[in-house]
Amino acid sequence: NAGVTQTPKFQVLKTGQSMTLQCAQDMNHEYMSWYRQDPGMGLRLIHYSVGAGITDQGEVPNGYNVSRSTTEDFPLRLLSAAPSQTSVYFCASSYAGVGTGGGTPLHFGNGTRLTVT
Amino acid sequence: AQTVTQSQPEMSVQEAETVTLSCTYDTSESDYYLFWYKQPPSRQMILVIRQEAYKQQNATENRFSVNFQKAAKSFSLKISDSQLGDAAMYFCAQDSGYALNFGKGTSLLVTP
Numbered sequence: 001n002a003g004v005t006q007t008p009k010f011q012v013l014k015t016g017q018s019m020t021l022q023c024a025q026d027m028n029h030e031y032m033s034w035y036r037q038d039p040g041m042g043l044r045l046i047h048y049s050v051g052a053g054i055t056d057q058g059e060v061p062n063g064y065n066v067s068r069s070t071t072e073d074f075p076l077r078l079l080s081a082a083p084s085q086t087s088v089y090f091c092a093s094s095y096a097g098v099g100t101g102g103g104t105p106l107h108f109g110n111g112t113r114l115t116v117t
Numbered sequence: 118a119q120t121v122t123q124s125q126p127e128m129s130v131q132e133a134e135t136v137t138l139s140c141t142y143d144t145s146e147s148d149y150y151l152f153w154y155k156q157p158p159s160r161q162m163i164l165v166i167r168q169e170a171y172k173q174q175n176a177t178e179n180r181f182s183v184n185f186q187k188a189a190k191s192f193s194l195k196i197s198d199s200q201l202g203d204a205a206m207y208f209c210a211q212d213s214g215y216a217l218n219f220g221k222g223t224s225l226l227v228t229p
């Protein structure tokens with residue numbers, strides 16, 4: 001199994017451009033989430049989804065949109081990129097909620113490094 | 118709001134020695150899960166160990182063990198017989214039901 005696949009691995013954008021970070025999982029996991037990692041800040045939750053058609057905001061949702069039309073895919077959209085969105089982005093999935101599902105671990109993709117100039 | 122605090126931005130250990138990474142958290146829940154993740158330079162997030170709050174016994178995975186003090190809300194990671202491959206960023210995390218709250222991380226350097 002491929003697990004959680006993120007594309008692209010690297011991306012450079014100019015301020016104001018838009019783009020979509022792709023995330024796909026082949027494990028039939030219901031829960032998917034997006035995190036951003038900044039130096040000295042750890043990983044912070046952007047958006048999450050508990051199933052197809054259901055999404056909600058995390059800790060730092062501003063500037064990002066998500067949708068979940070299928071169980072497999074959970075794309076993250078930047079509508080108008082800003083330098084503050086320069087970061088490493090991780091997508092993760094699990095078959096149930098981490099807490100509600102008995103501590104099920106998250107499966108992470110390998111991340112996308114985004115630079116906004 | 119739940120918070121996870123890692124007070125050591127950087128730690129250093131000699132090969133074959135033991136090192137302990139600290140983590141404290143704040144929650145009003147009585148049952149929850151705690152995790153340690155390792156992130157090597159490859160950027161991959163690797164689960165090291167998991168602890169369920171209602172279990173009194175500290176979790177152990179080979180050279181990795183935790184000291185879980187529920188009343189003190191403390192969850193430290195002990196790495197025994199440190200190896201060069203243990204050099205990485207280590208993140209402590211607590212479940213928020215549907216996802217994880219992460220600490221800011223501790224960078225571990227292993228010297229020969």
